[in-house]
Amino acid sequence: MKTENKLMIRALKGEKTERAPIWLMRQAGRFLPEYRKTRASANGFLDLCYTPDLAVEVTMQPIRRFGFDASIVFSDILVIPHALGQKVWFEEGVGPKLEPLKSIKDLEKLKLDNLHTHMAPVYETLGRLKEELPKETTLIGFAGAPWTVVSYMIEGGSSKDYAKAKTWAYSRPEEFDRIIDLIVDATTLYLIKQIENGAETVQLFDSWAGIWPEFALRRWCLEPCKRIIAGIKSVYPDVPVILFPRGVGDSYKFFAKESGADALGLDTTLSTEWARDHLQPHVTVQGNLDPLLLVAGGELLDRSIEKILSDLSDGPFIFNLGHGIVPQTPIENVEHMLKRVRG
Numbered sequence: 001m002k003t004e005n006k007l008m009i010r011a012l013k014g015e016k017t018e019r020a021p022i023w024l025m026r027q028a029g030r031f032l033p034e035y036r037k038t039r040a041s042a043n044g045f046l047d048l049c050y051t052p053d054l055a056v057e058v059t060m061q062p063i064r065r066f067g068f069d070a071s072i073v074f075s076d077i078l079v080i081p082h083a084l085g086q087k088v089w090f091e092e093g094v095g096p097k098l099e100p101l102k103s104i105k106d107l108e109k110l111k112l113d114n115l116h117t118h119m120a121p122v123y124e125t126l127g128r129l130k131e132e133l134p135k136e137t138t139l140i141g142f143a144g145a146p147w148t149v150v151s152y153m154i155e156g157g158s159s160k161d162y163a164k165a166k167t168w169a170y171s172r173p174e175e176f177d178r179i180i181d182l183i184v185d186a187t188t189l190y191l192i193k194q195i196e197n198g199a200e201t202v203q204l205f206d207s208w209a210g211i212w213p214e215f216a217l218r219r220w221c222l223e224p225c226k227r228i229i230a231g232i233k234s235v236y237p238d239v240p241v242i243l244f245p246r247g248v249g250d251s252y253k254f255f256a257k258e259s260g261a262d263a264l265g266l267d268t269t270l271s272t273e274w275a276r277d278h279l280q281p282h283v284t285v286q287g288n289l290d291p292l293l294l295v296a297g298g299e300l301l302d303r304s305i306e307k308i309l310s311d312l313s314d315g316p317f318i319f320n321l322g323h324g325i326v327p328q329t330p331i332e333n334v335e336h337m338l339k340r341v342r343g
Contacts, residue, residue, distance in 0.1 A: 001135040001136050006138045006200070008021040008138035008201070011263075016314065016317075020309065020317050020318060021069035022342070024068065024320060024325050025324040027325060028059050029324070031325055031328070038057050046088070059125070071139055073125055073142065073199070075122050080190065081110070083115050083118035084114075084182070085109055086110060096152060098152055098156050100156035100164070104172075112185060123193060123196075126141060126197040130197075130198030139199055139201075141202040142194075144204070144206075145204045145205060145206035145224065147180065147221045151208050166216075176220070200239070202241055205244050207244070207246050208246070210248050214251060222254065222255060225245070226258065229243070229260040241262055243259055246323065250278075263284035263286050267288060268288055268322025270287070273311055284318065285318075286320045287320050289308060289322060291321045291323055291329070294329050309340075
């Protein structure tokens with residue numbers, strides 16, 4: 001099937017489709033027993049990302065089981081700082097850890113030169129997925145948006161308040177711009193190469209965008225994402241880009257009008273009526289079921305699915321969660337949701 005005829009791509013191009021395409025963030029993950037088995041065979045999480053045999057397998061698992069309309073390549077947003085030369089590792093039960101950037105001198109150690117060599121396994125995985133996926137399934141590439149990636153680089157891992165990164169940005173904004181600029185350049189090159197190797201659309205995850213006041217949100221989230229999207233479109237004008245600026249509330253409006261993205265991922269807190277009225281006239285919308293409703297199941301899950309479909313199905317729309325699926329999600333609830341969305 002040609003890319004432009006796929007259900008997901010048609011929705012991304014602004015079509016109201018005969019039914020909502022559906023995929024889930026983190027659909028290749030710990031809620032699947034087959035994923036846990038494959039992950040146990042890897043020598044750590046990064047090994048899973050960088051070993052094409054394993055990465056292809058875990059990417060295919062939710063497609064085999066559920067037949068989602070799209071498949072997102074298995075990787076991680078922190079492969080970018082890792083490729084640039086920052087020390088990155090994953091601690092079981094803790095999450096990602098990085099040797100933090102402490103001064104602008106640390107930036108000088110990070111280099112773009114080795115980016116594509118380092119990412120070669122990811123590109124190989126995409127190429128193999130392009131061959132192995134069912135013909136109707138859309139292949140999604142992705143990266144972290146600059147601010148979200150930089151927050152990890154400075155904090156040395158996840159954070160409750162982003163105090164180190166925000167203080168650096170506020171006190172030495174020109175220095176902070178230089179770090180953001182490096183990640184803009186790396187991410188643009190990386191996503192273009194993902195498309196070259198088979199990705200039919202790409203998603204930028206700005207998971208921590210919601211912590212900024214508006215002036216900083218524009219400078220360090222919107223503008224960097226806008227530059228990446230413009231860079232992609234200058235080479236691949238017809239490839240749709242999805243942007244997920246999680247937690248930004250009514251600032252979603254200027255992401256819809258100014259970012260250049262074809263679609264916006266909606267977080268759990270966003271009203272679907274508001275999204276229908278303020279966002280859907282400008283972009284395709286994707287989302288936004290609460291992942292914990294999918295854990296709980298029952299009547300509230302059904303009512304929430306129906307409300308999302310009712311509010312958003314009259315325009316270009318992709319059904320998804322408002323954040324990633326969580327490990328404790330019962331598989332039968334995912335199957336139930338799929339029947340409701342497709343029914």
